[in-house]
Amino acid sequence: MKNLLFIIVIILFSSCNKLVLDNDETDSQTNNFEIFWKDFDEHYALFNVRNIDWNNLYDVYKPQVNDDLSDEAFWGILSNMIEHLDDSHTSLFDGNGHAYRSGATLNNQSGNEISERLIVTNYLDFVTRVPSEDNLAYGKIKNKNIGYIYLGTMDGENPGIIDNIMIELKDYDALIFDIRQNTGGDDRYSARIAKAFSDGKHFIYTVETRNGLHHDDFDEKTIEYTHLNQDTPYLKPVIILTDRATISAGEIFLSHMKAFEHTIQIGDTTAGDFSTVSNMRFLPNAWHYRYSIQKILLPNGQSLDGIGHVPDVYIKNTEADINASMDKVIEKALLYLWDEFQID
Known part of the structure; x- marks a missing residue:
């Protein structure tokens, strides 16, 4: 596999951290997998809300990856892994018109209804x-x-x-x-x-943005209210x-x-699927993807993500x-x- 000769900097909404893929980043299936998994691990917001054991999924899918794997097979592995998130804000793109969106089956079926x-x-x-x-x-x-x-x-x-x-x-x-x-x-x-x-100002939900390496690292809650209408x-x-x-x-x-x-x-x-979506993220093979970076909670602390x-x-x-x-x-x-x- 050749090395990718470019620099891509993506700045997440959720932090000031930068993901840099520099000119000596190896374009191999194993390295692409590691970057993909780690980026989700450090920035995806809904592991706890959706009861996802991301480390376990690494153990399941990493052994299936090797550098001789075809792009088609590798695409299938990444798609299968993010399907566990059941999160339509999580998508994978190959740059040639091929895309996969997690948890979208029922959403798509409803178009006929x-x-x-x-x-x-x-x-x-x-x-x-x-x-x-x-x-x-x-x-x-x-x-x-x-x-x-x-x-x-x-x-x-x-x-x-x-x-x-x-x-x-x-x-x-x-x-x-x-x-x-x-x-x-x-x-x-x-x-x-x-x-x-x-009919008035009501407390409806809070918003927190993932801002650290641990799955429970979030910034301070922002409280959202309905807007008061003083007209008619x-x-x-x-x-x-x-x-x-x-x-x-x-x-x-x-x-x-x-x-x-x-x-x-x-x-x-x-x-x-309530969360704000990240900026587009990139892999050395030029595939790109995005994911949820916030959690939104009702006043009672319940999340409707995945529900x-x-x-x-x-x-x-x-x-x-x-x-x-x-x-x-x-x-x-x-x-x-x-x-x-x-x-x-």
């Missing part, structure tokens, strides 16, 4: 798309005095646009807020969207629809929303439901609004 065309055609009187934002649209449920918002990511340019949307939707008796397949993004965006529905928040019933692909900043949005008395979660359990937000009312679509032109999750939300509030 929702259909934008079906929602627009069968359930909405009208739909208005917001051009300045990524995957944000709103409308009205057919033949009902119920508003509808779909938000597919927390990566837009202007989360304050939600205030304009709610001016248009304020006279509806209830709202369905659909964050199924929400891919996450910026936690600040999530918080600002949720502010439009805030929407305080009528809000149903939030979720699925297994509701992830990261989408789950942070849900953390805000579930603190409010007038909201309820209906659908499937969310992905359970997700469990819905108040559980229901999910099957692919057969969608093919039969039925969204049972929306149907359940409408039934709930009638049963609990006589809203139709």
